[in-house]
Amino acid sequence: MLRIISGKVKGKKLATPRGKKVRPTPVRLRKRIFDILGYDVAGSHFLDGFAGTGAVGLEAYSLGASRVVFVESDPEALKILRKNIERVGNPPEIRVLETEFNMGVRKLHQEGEKFDFVFIDPPYDLLEKANPLKILHKKDILREGGLILFQRGCGQQLKNTFDFTVVREIKEGKNCVSFLRRQG
Secondary structure (H helix, E strand, O other): OEOOOOOOOOOOOEOOOOOOOOOOOOOOHHHHHHHHHHHOOOOOOEEOOOOOOOOHHHHHHHHOOEEEEEEEOOOHHHHHHHHHHHHOOOOOEEEEEEEEEHHHHHHHHHHOEEEEEEOOOOOOOOOOOHHHHHHHHOOOOOEEEEEEEEEEOOOOOOOOOEEEEEEEEEOOOEEEEEEEOOOO
């Protein structure tokens, strides 16, 4: 069973879907990510793109993020995500956009939203066809000094980082996370 590992809703159980269509971020990897982000999460605006179960965004909420936005388009994943948001009390700081990632980023840009952290864990087959960094580059929803946390299979390379620079990478099992910051 998937759980929130720290913060105000620590230990809260999260629902997970059957099958392999949605890959929740492993607990050890989530712990490493948030150990690195540390106290910067408190008070931040956090975007969880390709949200799936919402485990990463809910961890950010538990650690004090003042705004968490989830972007998810898969109907099965959305059911699980909504159930998990209910399990942490349907807080007003959380918003769900039921749309595909690029459309969600466009909408957030139109609304003037800016984020301190953008976590993306796209389906691995999508990375063969598209690069989600492109829309983040074009629509500039990252606050100055903010970070993109890009999870992928360790065998998958970042082909184009646009004007983002990889400032750190971590590996846990078959998963890698690149921490990217806008150049300049």
